[in-house]
Amino acid sequence: MKAKFYSCDGKLRDEKNVRNLKEALNTAEDHFLIEIYDDHGKRLLVYVKC
Structure with a gap:
């Protein structure tokens, strides 16, 4: 599996x-x-953690 991590401003971080x-x-x-x-x-899956 691959995970893409984004910051709050929508920029791909990792x-x-x-x-x-x-x-x-x-x-x-x-x-x-x-x-x-x-x-x-x-x-x-899209997981939002706010």
Whole structure:
């Protein structure tokens, strides 16, 4: 899975390969929007943490 991390202003801050959703959330730190993609590039989830 791939996770893309965005800040509040919508700028892409980081992009990482993760094993699961829990790992993505633990990696989120101060990011406010997280998009999770499967191995084929299909978006599975958008998580907003505000």
